[in-house]
Ligand SMILES: NC(=O)NCCC(=O)O
């Protein structure tokens with residue numbers, strides 16, 4: 112069995128770097144705090160008999176040998192990067208539960224059938240280098256190394272440069288073919304309210320909903336705010352504001368609303384940032400989701416049409432670039448059944464489709480994959496108030512241990 | 522008489538630093554280009570017999586002695602800073618016309634009754650350090666030196682630090698009392714369409730409309746875009762978008778519209794700038810104008826109420842800070858009459874109320890002030906396409922010369 116206090120102590124240790132005064136975390140991919148927690152991850156997992164591989168995308172595989180070391184390891188992975196206004200659980204808990212499994216094996220002198228690898232996937236959040244799940248995506252064949260290393264933050268730094276800067280651009284090729292796993296389990300906080308409402312510590316993840324991300328660039332015409340008549344303007348920010356409202360209207364007032372469609376514009380940048388010059392350029396980041404791919408498609412179409420009409424009316428030009436697609440998916444039935452049996456042992460049977468993307472989305476392209484969800488307070492995530500109780504975190508680790516050992520036996 | 526080609530050559534020289542490939546200018550207050558053009562301004566005006574005073578706000582007074590040097594000089598002022606997407610005429614033309622007057626006096630060996638000072642006022646645009654007309658405002662008693670030196674750009678640099686950095690924090694006190702002028706004339710491009718429509722090169726400025734600037738800070742709650750139901754959000758950016766639309770509606774669809782009310786939100790900043798975290802904080806810059814103070818007041822009230830309702834509906838908190846007020850004003854009748862007579866000599870009689878603020882707004886608090894407007898193509902300003910013909914610029918300089926000599930006689 113896992114040890115709740117020990118799991119919590121490991122979690123606190125993993126949150127030393129990048130913690131914020133409000134109790135949250137701000138550990139963007141490849142910043143100095145991310146380097147520090149990676150160093151910690153390697154030295155911590157070494158204690159439980161692991162050797163390490165770091166691939167070209169900075170994904171770290173902490174491998175504990177088994178009886179059959181010609182087999183690829185079974186992966187227990189998640190991520191140590193966070194949102195700029197993140198909490199201590201999103202991603203971090205998954206890596207910590209993997210470390211707890213290592214500690215249980217180590218303390219009990221267990222040599223498993225296959226090797227096991229606790230994996231820290233790089234840039235899962237996509238907050239600094241969009242899109243999300245970028246480096247598990249390279250491993251799973253969705254993105255090329257060149258594409259992923261070239262992704263830029265808002266200041267124009269590339270992920271490749273930043274990986275080199277912190278010393279985590281490894282030499283292992285970032286791919287399933289060159290560096291395979293046998294399977295992938297992931298513990299993650301639910302980030303939604305279902306378990307909290309049902310008063311259950313743990314849930315079984317059936318699959319993940321459909322997600323698409325877009326960059327929208329709007330070009331108007333700069334002009335003097337004091338001398339330019341209201342009817343002679345091409346105001347890019349007024350156009351952008353209408354697009355934000357239309358996006359919200361489409362997912363709250365049309366047929367997709369009861370089917371769980373969601374769309375959000377959370378990133379906006381305008382230029383020239385002068386209070387007396389009408390905005391000439393605005394860029395928006397758009398996030399569309401729904402359980403069904405067809406609904407994401409429908410929301411996209413409706414947004415695109417609405418944005419085109421707004422642009423036309425205001426004399427704006429617009430580009431609408433869908434730079435990331437993550438279709439809906441169902442996890443591997445054998446793996447889900449291992450999770451189901453392990454969850455039953457801690458008294459849980461609720462099955463959930465994830466609203467958030469996870470590294471498991473991309474591992475599932477190559478290997479049998481499943482996930483365990485842990486209850487989090489009020490379903491709050493991507494906020495410093497994100498919180499899961501010590502006993503719930505331990506229940507997640509216990510379910511992971513049970514599911515993993517079942518698969519190792521299998 | 523002024524020399525059109527010479528005036529144009531001076532204008533081109535004044536646009537060497539900070540010119541952009543699209544034919545415009547980007548010379549924000551106290552950047553390195555602003556330092557270079559200040560150095561040029563001093564060496565250029567030295568050629569025509571000027572000595573110089575630089576005050577604590579970096580305002581530069583290039584003084585050519587007259588017959589009665591115990592009198593304060595008559596000021597011919599404007600500004601050499603520009604918008605980030607500015608043109609070659611806004612402000613620059615006014616300083617250049619002042620230099621042209623110096624050249625005419627110099628070439629003709631004229632010793633005027635009073636001394637004359639060509640003035641470069643610091644940070645007229647307010648683009649980098651809001652509000653606008655900041656340093657003529659200090660001279661005119663509207664702002665304290667401490668307030669103005671402490672104004673910050675978006676990166677948090679203060680104007681005081683930046684003045685020191687470029688070597689233009691002078692020792693002359695920045696005030697009318699310590700460093701008076703006798704009167705102030707200013708040439709400026711109209712930045713509106715009236716002269717262009719009337720096909721007249723020059724106009725007489727009666728006064729300036731009412732202007733107020735605001736910072737609006739909106740606080741919502743960060744949350745996951747993928748897992749947070751649409752009806753459980755406090756989305757600061759959705760609220761901000763509604764405020765932008767309401768602002769536009771108020772000045773286009775209510776009683777203030779036919780009375781020339783204008784309101785614009787051109788600056789927006791949101792955080793945490795992550796595509797999958799709902800914006801928790803948004804700040805807006807709001808600019809309200811109208812010919813009548815009472816209409817600016819009315820627009821302000823309507824915006825404030827609308828913003829409060831939006832905030833309430835979305836669970837947001839908001840602060841609405843009016844940090845700058847520039848009431849409507851009429852220029853000095855004697856000075857305007859000097860401009861009227863000089864304009865008549867170049868065949869012009871159109872009288873205009875300025876939609877933009879100018880340094881003359883603040884000099885008029887202390888000394889008789891008037892302005893000459895120069896036609897600009899399509900009324901376009903704060904855009905690289907801003908353009909005034911060489912002969913129109915010369916007509917502006919000629920009207921300045923005529924008006925100034927009349928006042929010197931008077
Ligand atoms: N788990 C999580 O928040 N991942 C980020 C990817 C997403 O936006 O769903």
Ligand SMILES: NC(=O)NCCC(=O)O
Pocket residue numbers: 335337387611645646647653654712876877878879
């Ligand atoms: N002339 C000019 O554009 N000045 C800036 C002040 C304003 O916003 O009106």
